[in-house]
Amino acid sequence: MKSLPLILALAAAAVAPLTLTGCRQETAEVERTLGFDAWVPVYNKHIAGWLEKKKADAQVELDKTIAALASAPEDKKPSLEAQLEAARRDMAKLEFRQSLGDFFQFRTPADVPADLVWEKGLDEPEIGDPRAKKGGVIRRHFLDLSFPPTLRPFGPNSNHSFRGDLYDNIDLPLVTLHPTTTKVIPGVACEWATSTDGRTVYFRIDPEATYSDGEKVYAKDVLLDIYTRASDNVVNPYTKEFYRENYAQVITYGDDVLSVTLSEAKLYAAALAGTISPASPKFYREYGPDYADRYQWRFPPTTGAYEVRPEDIVKGASITQTRVKNWWAKDRKYYKYRFNPDKMVTTLVREDSKAFELFRAGELDTYLLTQPQFWYEKSEMPPVYDGYIERATVFNRYPRIPRGFYMNVTKAPLDNRDVRIGIHHAMNWQKVIEVVFRGDYSRLQSFNQGFGKFSDPSIRARPYSVQQAREAFRAAGYTEEGPDGILKKPGGEKLSVSITYPTIPLYDRILAILKEDAKACGFDLRLDGLESTVVYRKVMQKQHEMNFSGWNTTPPTPTYFQFLHSTFAFDDKGNPKPNTNNLFVWSRPDTDALSLTVRDALTEKELAEASKKLQHIIHDEAIFLPSFTTEFQRVGSWRWVRWPDSAETHYAPALSYEPHEGYCYWIDEDVQKETQEARRSGKTFPEVNRVVHPPETDQP
Template sequence: MAGVLHLHRARRTAGADHLRRRGRARGLRSEEIHLLPLMRRIRHHLTALIAGAAALAGLACRQDETEVRRDLGFDEFVPAYNRHIANWLTEQNEATLRERERITAEIANAQGARLESLRIIAEGLDRDLEKWRFRSGLGDYFRFTTLDELPPDLVWEDGMDQPEIGDPAAKKGGVFRRFIPSFPPTIRPFGENANNSFRGEIYEAIELPLVNLHPETMGLIPGCAHRWAVSADGRTTYFRIDPEARYSDGVPVLARDFMVSAYIRISDHVVNPYSKQYFRENVAQFTVYDDRTLSISLPEAKYLAPAVAGGIPPSPPHFYAEYGPDYNERYQWRFPPTTGAYEVREADIVKGASITQTRVKDWWARDRKYYRHRYNPDKIVHTVVRDESKAFELFRAGELDTFYLTRPDYWYEKSEMEPVYKGYIERVTFYNRYPKVPRGLYMNVSKPPLDNRDVRIGIQHAVNWRKVIDVMFRGDYQRLNAFNEGYVHFSDPSIRARPFSIPQARAAFAAAGFTEEGPDGILRRPDGTRLSLAVTYPATPVTDRMFAILREEARSCGFELRLDGLETTVAYKKGMQKQHELSLGSWLITPPMPDFHQFLHSTNAFDDKGNPRPQTNNTFVWGRPDTDRLSERLRTSRTIEELRDAAWQLQRIIHDEAFFSPGYSVDFVRLGSWRWVRWPDCPETRFCPPVIYDPHEVFVQWIDEDKKRETLEARRKGIGFPESTRVIDDYRIVGDETPESAEPGTPPEPTNPPR
């Protein structure tokens, strides 16, 4: 966890050619935030200059002040920000009260559906009022006090009841070699251009926040904190920092450093709107009791509150002593001391070519449970290889240690090669338990005729995802059934995607008024309106071929699917501007809980004038009081039962309203590794913990130097080893796929028939 770090890390898109070599752009999906500035910079108050010696003295004082004030600036920031938050809370409370009074007056005269809608709105406003009162009662946002104020009845936990991660047989040492498709524009953890695809490799996957989640059980495990406790109301988590917690330069981690982490991300020295909104709206208070004890309060109680509050990493104040308005330039290529196992040294940044991570000598957590069998290579070298086919050739030659083979062309064709036949490269199919990426068509319901439910249902029956799976992906992938599928407790297993069906598609289109067929075979309304919509997608060889198939199948249903393939960034921006009709989307949401708020809440759909709100992830442009209430309830639920109830209802609404056409999913990773790269094979971990998207991100692999020498010597002599292609399905969850009709003319009944 990193960046602004909360339980649902900054969302990222999962590319159409998933798992090829995943870019870990944790924030590609968090540009939805458009915010007000948080505070003015602290003003420097200087007396007016006067003539003569007084003027020179004043100038000298000003120069001295500039030199003195070239420090972190945290102490000056705290009181100013505390005042800002107090004023903001007052404004929010007053605005909510006014809106509550208006809704109360409207309720008195409302009836039927409008009355129910207003009651839902009133319920949300009452919850907001309680939240503002709670936060105002806490006092300062950044607060310093003593241990005497710790509640005496806290029940402290340490998370030591979870299984080990990794393999005790793992060896330290060696160099692990990977490729990256481009060189990052900066290695800063935040600020301008920091939200790039490489950031996760050196920050999110490495640094330790206060607590972490176990990548198999999703239980809480220690990070920088070795103990934690939750208040009776579930809103405040108390943390005791591990006495041995150190940065990579040996400086101890202190409680104040977590406040500093917030400060450097929300001050006006950086343009970081998502962080500013996150800390303002999702953290109610930081309290430091002593150097090793702090608490973080949330505005509302949450399930797994310690993970939500404790996902914030510390920031070393001594490193940021020169923090100021020129932060972006000054810190552009400076890697901060880390709490994690790997650092990036200045000499290991070869601009445009490579970046090397080096394991921290005497890393403080090297012998801690959950970390002692991980982070094994001495170095991890990331070499820039812009062309994927060239990267594969480097892998084939033994210049790269692993390569993703998930795409069928790599698995069935390209990896059928001598290094595999001779056992130098080992192939594995690993079934994970990661929630399924909601990959499919996102329908903009603000664009007619997509505001008509029957049209949307017809489109679902007219999009032949099964043919895409069978033709392009050799039948290896699965049909996705629902939005946010694959969360063990929080996904409704009864929901099934509507199958491709010409009769059912045409019946739904007819119910929407498209009753006539034009000379080109496309349906139209009596007024001449054609059933024609554009689908926006990032143009790649894979997606171009996929949509060529979908277009032809849709035409057989009387639906014209116009292809709007664009450069990836352009396609993304078009969706963020809500200028699309249909768009291909795939968002990666971090477990253990699904997230619906950013995709369904009306605040992310419309602005104050009722226009589609740009730069949010609600690309459905969907807003309704019941989905608002449920998505808010999901955010504030404290039990599995409450979460499941809200999540299942939201999944059912998405299915019934048919504004998301579920595409395909992949529940496995296929990976090629040179045989000197070893993966766990022990009772605690079979190859890799299961709740992962990329096996590399938990760092359980290691380099066996003896096997490397043996393999290289055998290759020189032309000697082979037994071929190794394994399937590891210990963690696989087997479920029924959507029943698809064998004959288009005799389709099964849809889950939700057209009306």
């Protein structure tokens, strides 16, 4: 689940089954499912060829480094020795992978090693509250004020803001991480075991695990999940690269056991190997080159608690998720007190003010009140005073979302570091925090802040300074000032950069303040506010200059690979690569090496050192401009929405970014009836304003 797997979120596939009639049509449809069996040897051959090329390239690099070291002066040797060590490690990893044979293999139960020590992960604290009741309906709205561009969990436009509620937070992968302790707990696999070398993790599929359509989950379904994402039927570059680079081999041992071998032993190996969710073969019988169009609005059978039925998709209006009848995990530890409402209805409302009025009227059950105008002004209202709506400030230990300006360094003048530094000093974020957020928020200091020992708290965001901004712009060649106060080069080139962002009232207000104060620095900040789905498409095509956004990050470790590695910067022709998360279009050998080290770290020390170096590079190169952050979320909910208050879970799991993500709340239909009757009769209840802190526990 997304609230906890490492940020490698690889969701499961999608759709409602197709009703077939007639023998000839049945035969044709079945033949399409054979795509997987035909693809396996092709993919095995592809991986073998890719490894051979990688090995040849690695040998060239190894020989070059050895030669350079032999003639290097003493002051250069430490750096070259580190390069040599890394090159030898890469070579050893490739040779190990080649020694394994085919990437996909199919063996028998008798081939499972007999000396494995199996773990069940059942010793962690329970999640949720034993008082939780099943039933009822919770009504919310799309938080980004737009309807999802697709229901597909992968492929074009699938990385939208609602995918967490559809897939990442709902589907059960093989294993996941406990949302308070970050220890491995069962998902679709009921137990797992790690080989003595730490590279291979074996998983046993829970014998009762089924999809929402009642079909049993088999080990082979996990391989099918890889097929759907790694085949040429879909544009999915990050996930393809992730599977190819991280997984060395996947083997099934009959129907119930599989193993995933990593390229090398890593921290959180079981969680990384177990991040895959199974995919329904019945669902994918139609999978092919037309996947993106065919599956655009179809939801898959899921291993999780909620499904989306075809009749519950009202395009441009609402999506209803229904709790799976007789869900196989409903009585399992870590899940039995969660996923409680029978239905979750999410409605499109185009404006925050209208959504709040629906909440005030009781048409929406909960509302995030974190923004000061909702907390201090709008929620100071009779339904709160009368105890019908309850408010809470909920603190968490979630790493800080990297929200800020992502600068596309292929776009002039952002290819100039001095310009980027000047823009940092030209943005008056402290004024935004004081004016817009009433001083409740704080300045985000760095990219991937808040990961404990893996983050460097000494890094400080550049403050607003007219003098420092103009000095940086002058160093970049902008030495003259036009009649409008905006700096320009002697040749007339004006200092102007656009910021692409979703046009919502909050962001409009923030950027109006930033634009105005930037003028004093001689900088023209052009506002490119667009509807959120249009923003997403533009950014994915790398057509932005700067993008204001906050990308999901998940504990326990930070990720840099998808944001910084050159693989996701340029295509084979040297053009910016679309549909990747490298929004900086950044490409440099040292950041490539460090981002790989973070991804492949064997020890916490190795990960911490590489992560902090990357934080410093991002800061020094000024490619990310930190904005604001909070350590809490504020929630308003009608009193029939109940939240956990148990020893293990205070309101929500500690590592939930916002309280709904833990799915630990429930609808008390008796309290709902009582409250509705009280509103009609004029009866009131005590006003409730809670401040909630997470339980203490050791964290990375």
